[in-house]
Amino acid sequence: MTPPGLRYRFTGHERVLHSVQASKALPQLMDWFDYRRAFIVCSHTLNTRSDVIDTLVAGLGARCVGLTDKVGEHSPLSNVLSAAKQIFDLKADVIISVGGGSVMDMCKAIQLCISEQAFDLEKLLQLQMQMSDDGTEMLAGSNAPPAIRQIAIPTTLATSEWTPVSTPINEQTHQKARFLVTDGAPQAIIYDPSLLARTPVSLLMSTGIRGLDHAINTACSLHPHPLASLLAEKAIQLYVENLPRLHNSGDMEAFTSAQLATWYTGMGQMSVPHGFSHWMVHIVGPLAGVPHSDAACVLMLAQARWLEGYANEQHGRILRLLKRTESFAVVLESLLAQLGMPRTLADLGLKDEQIESFIQPALDHPQITKNNLRPINTAAEMRAILALASGL
Known part of the structure; x- marks a missing residue:
């Protein structure tokens, strides 16, 4: 195989806030990007066994238009499709992901659903990424401009917030779907070490x-x-x-x-x-x-x-x-x-x-x-x- 040569892929982040308090930083980012209608996607545990989400919602006030904690291990596609339709119907202008890789993966796939108006499984699966002939480059199955972005607040350490790739599970086959989402990497990341300290x-x-x-x-x-x-x-x-x-x-x-x-x-x-x-x-x-x-x-x-x-x-x-x-x-x-x-x-x-x-x-x-x-x-x-x- 011929080496592909040196190339660096910038994944499109516009702001990374490190060692900050998420509840204070999130409203500031909403102002910075002029967002008015936020929809929060978070883990069920974080939502029901801590005050983290309540604090974020209170800080956003009327700018929070909805929330779901129905994510699940490996982000099942049925949950992706359900949340995508909900977010689209509410006319949200940004997704706030709070949690680990499954949450952020789900949000990337939601972005693809909304950008492509793909709200059923068959249409969504047609948008899976392909590989270049030499096997070194991931190629997107969609070139649609992003209709919505996400701001990520990670509570784990697996680095999903740094990629535009989403691999939710197809419950029918028990196999991973593979999507490369245009501008799928979060527009902004908020790293709050105090939230990390609350993760099991x-x-x-x-x-x-x-x-x-x-x-x-x-x-x-x-x-x-x-x-x-x-x-x-x-x-x-x-x-x-x-x-x-x-x-x-x-x-x-x-x-x-x-x-x-x-x-x-x-x-x-x-x-x-x-x-x-x-x-x-x-x-x-x-x-x-x-x-x-x-x-x-x-x-x-x-x-x-x-x-x-x-x-x-x-x-x-x-x-x-x-x-x-x-x-x-x-x-x-x-x-x-x-x-x-x-x-x-x-x-x-x-x-x-x-x-x-x-x-x-x-x-x-x-x-x-x-x-x-x-x-x-x-x-x-x-x-x-x-x-x-x-x-x-």
Whole structure:
């Protein structure tokens, strides 16, 4: 394959507010962009078990025209379509996403529905993204100008706020739909470390690992970019050093640094193609019914083991930054153990028959077998890396 050359993809953010109070920053952004009719999409837990959403709604006053917390794991398409029609009917002029990757993914797909007037499943699925012939570039299935944007208030660390890509689940097939949304990345991001500190620690750790996985795939890309690699390597350092500190809800410096890690990761991850672990969660998550981030823990570690001897330069730069002398896979395994996160597919509750059932869908996926520093092209190679994920 001919390398695509150096290219940097800016994903269209106009404002990023870091280390601010969301309830104060959101009305200011509404004024800045001259928005008057906000619709909030948030997680059910955040809405029902905290005062976060009530505080944001109170701060917006009459400018909040609606709210839904019907999101769900992996953003089911039925929820996307229902919310899109609701937002369109209310004539909202901006979507406020408050939560993690599922919430932000849902909002991107909602944007596509409204921009394309696609309020039924068949029409929406026709808008899925395609891949370039060389497998390195994602191509949008829609060129419609955005009819609505989102402002994101992330409460996790998986970096969904930095991409225009949405992968909600199709409940009929249990497979991920794949959309590249024009201006799908949020127009603005509000990073409030105090909100991050209120996220359950287990969710914070697993999404932090998902963010770390994105950074590793950027740093170890088959077609790297110097700026993306520099940002990713620093992000890896920040994740590794700060994730263990997030058990202390009062350590605001650690929460702020972890959010900064997602920023560094996000600024580069769309500029280079990612490998196995980034995409394989789209198979394991829906088919096995496990969260993306938990699957990422296991697949990230398996990929590091798979690349031993093939990514010496990339792993070496990271290890020097971390001031560690053991292998990169050992560093990751130690981190996962310290955080109490899963390290094998068995830790996710998966049986041998389930694992075997992943192989053909993975080979059929348009990305999983592309852009790996160490090739994964055959069933035997797929079975070998899944064996590493099983701890064998």
